[in-house]
Amino acid sequence: MATAMPHGSPQFPTISSSIEASTPEKMDASLQVLQAHKNDWVAVSVQERISMIEGLIQDIATIAPRWVAACCRAKGIHNDPDFEGEEWAMGPFALLKNLRQLHQSLNDIAKHGHPLIPGPLTIREDGQVVVQVFPQTGYDRLFFPGVTAEVWQQPGVTDATLAQSQGVIYQDRAHAGKVCLVLGAGNVSSIGPADVFYKLFVEDQVVILKMNPVNAYLGPLLETCLRKLIERGFLRLAYGGAEEGAYLCQHPAVDEIHITGSDKTFDAIVFGSGTEGAARKAANTPVLQKPVTGELGNVSPVIVVPGPWSARDLAYQAEHLASSLTTNAGFNCNATRVIITSALWTKREALLQQLQSVLSKVPPRSAFYPGARQRQKLFVAAHPEALQIGQANERELPWTLITGVDPARTEDICFTTEAFCGVFAETALEASDTIEYIDRAVAFANTQIWGSLSVTLIVHPSSLKDPRIAAAVERAIVNLRYGTIGVNYWAAAGYIMGVTPWGAYPGHTLNDIQSGNGVVHNTLMFSQPQKAVIRAPFRSTPTPAWFVTQGKLASKVFPKLVEVERDPTAGKISGVLWSALTGL
Numbered sequence: 001m002a003t004a005m006p007h008g009s010p011q012f013p014t015i016s017s018s019i020e021a022s023t024p025e026k027m028d029a030s031l032q033v034l035q036a037h038k039n040d041w042v043a044v045s046v047q048e049r050i051s052m053i054e055g056l057i058q059d060i061a062t063i064a065p066r067w068v069a070a071c072c073r074a075k076g077i078h079n080d081p082d083f084e085g086e087e088w089a090m091g092p093f094a095l096l097k098n099l100r101q102l103h104q105s106l107n108d109i110a111k112h113g114h115p116l117i118p119g120p121l122t123i124r125e126d127g128q129v130v131v132q133v134f135p136q137t138g139y140d141r142l143f144f145p146g147v148t149a150e151v152w153q154q155p156g157v158t159d160a161t162l163a164q165s166q167g168v169i170y171q172d173r174a175h176a177g178k179v180c181l182v183l184g185a186g187n188v189s190s191i192g193p194a195d196v197f198y199k200l201f202v203e204d205q206v207v208i209l210k211m212n213p214v215n216a217y218l219g220p221l222l223e224t225c226l227r228k229l230i231e232r233g234f235l236r237l238a239y240g241g242a243e244e245g246a247y248l249c250q251h252p253a254v255d256e257i258h259i260t261g262s263d264k265t266f267d268a269i270v271f272g273s274g275t276e277g278a279a280r281k282a283a284n285t286p287v288l289q290k291p292v293t294g295e296l297g298n299v300s301p302v303i304v305v306p307g308p309w310s311a312r313d314l315a316y317q318a319e320h321l322a323s324s325l326t327t328n329a330g331f332n333c334n335a336t337r338v339i340i341t342s343a344l345w346t347k348r349e350a351l352l353q354q355l356q357s358v359l360s361k362v363p364p365r366s367a368f369y370p371g372a373r374q375r376q377k378l379f380v381a382a383h384p385e386a387l388q389i390g391q392a393n394e395r396e397l398p399w400t401l402i403t404g405v406d407p408a409r410t411e412d413i414c415f416t417t418e419a420f421c422g423v424f425a426e427t428a429l430e431a432s433d434t435i436e437y438i439d440r441a442v443a444f445a446n447t448q449i450w451g452s453l454s455v456t457l458i459v460h461p462s463s464l465k466d467p468r469i470a471a472a473v474e475r476a477i478v479n480l481r482y483g484t485i486g487v488n489y490w491a492a493a494g495y496i497m498g499v500t501p502w503g504a505y506p507g508h509t510l511n512d513i514q515s516g517n518g519v520v521h522n523t524l525m526f527s528q529p530q531k532a533v534i535r536a537p538f539r540s541t542p543t544p545a546w547f548v549t550q551g552k553l554a555s556k557v558f559p560k561l562v563e564v565e566r567d568p569t570a571g572k573i574s575g576v577l578w579s580a581l582t583g584l
Helices: 024-043 046-074 081-112 138-143 191-201 214-226 241-250 263-271 272-284 312-331 347-361 372-382 434-447 467-479 492-497 548-566 570-582
Strands: 122-123 131-133 148-151 176-181 205-210 236-240 255-258 291-294 301-305 336-342 387-389 399-402 423-428 453-456 484-487 529-535
Touching: 024 205, 024 236, 024 241, 046 081, 046 214, 046 548, 081 191, 081 492, 081 548, 131 138, 131 529, 138 176, 138 570, 148 291, 176 191, 176 241, 191 205, 191 214, 191 255, 205 241, 205 291, 205 570, 241 453, 255 434, 301 312, 301 434, 312 336, 312 347, 312 399, 312 423, 312 453, 336 347, 336 434, 347 387, 347 399, 347 434, 372 399, 372 423, 434 467, 453 467, 467 484, 484 492, 492 529, 548 570
Parallel strands: 176 205, 176 255, 205 236, 255 291, 301 336, 301 453, 336 423, 399 423, 453 484, 484 529
Antiparallel strands: 122 131, 131 148, 148 529, 387 399
16 A cells, blocks of 8 residues: 555645746845835724725626636636636635635624624524624625535623624724735635735735745736735735745745645744754754744545435535535545445435536636646555546646545544545444434544544435434534535535635644634625634525536626625626526
């Protein structure tokens, strides 16, 4: 058997970009500008920030078609409308939704002193505060029917202190400014700019954004649509690879760092590399003495609760599961990596067969992210029985499904290592009944699967009619130690929603960082969130546009949603609904 990669997310190969790397002199000059303007940013009034966001929304929406076209060319999907909708959804739409919500929060701060929560507040029996944050608007209800999201606050936050924990930087304007280095990810185009907006509008930090070489081609477009921030010295972009990133991390003009990427990169930043870095990590003695936060990936599980699923249920959830792997060709930190099932469930094999059927209809995708071929080979070497669906060629990889992984093999690569390509696995747990299975699945996800970013739980409404199962599901939501929990909805939706905090479950230490520390998005500006919980119908009607089987629909709906976020008029909203219902 092949040796597995170390636990965690992969160390991605070094690549070069067609855009020339920033010189030390240019990076020095950029940081000098940011240092000179960091306190100017703190002094920018709430009303002026509101106006600034309004301008950013218009500029991003205007450039959105060019943005999407660039991503499609880079990912090899420019001739396939089945996948173009993904780039609209993960790029301009996600970013504009984020900005629109920040705009609302700043308006609330101007009027009320803190962002207003759109849904009810409840207090659990143990005193934990839970607030419903989605839907925020009427058109959220129309576009995401039946979908809600809650933010569970960390213990210690009370209903009396909740408002004081929101938008903390706006409650005391006497603090000094800071310069933050954002190390952007290369897989999803909205990640870098969304992280920039969080640092600016929620944490009061000016930013130097170093583009990842994988998507550095977006840099000139970002420099165009974010020029309102650049012209005033609140934002600078830098280019290059590991050498330029290390230079910026160690630069005395950088006060804080945020990274979206690999835990290996995080460790190298904090502790250094090689044997000396490993020794420092073991001793928990960081070489870098400045705050570092990160969103660092996950072996993301899906817990399937056994139930009386019909043939239509099996078909729908197979599409759901396939979509959670194939979106963005599997290059997502929140892609489904391990499906947990019950060994006694009579529908298990039927679900797996249906999943294979759906995957067989999804064309293989370009393996655009570095190292994908090598990572896929590692998993297949460890599991020669893996089912490879679709033909591999020099550009594309097959979808790879590994079923029946022994849950007792705690060091199996499927449980310990993020594939970050089109690979996922299934494991079946023994249990005497559904109640025991749910409890065992939660314990397995918490202790045997690497990371804590996101988890999805799928449960049939008929199952929830049994009070014991309903109680076990709620107990699972309480006990799952993940930053985002999706119930009947892929937890990755939390990234798109924007209003929910996005990041690891709190508590990871620097020398055991796993999925990271800190959060982004979080447009209601909670300072002490614990986790987000998304709830949805078992089967949504109409079928969500982001399902892989709805590709042509997504390419029609998401460009219109971008226009809604630019200017949410009744006519534009009606146009989206018409497309969603008719496919036109």
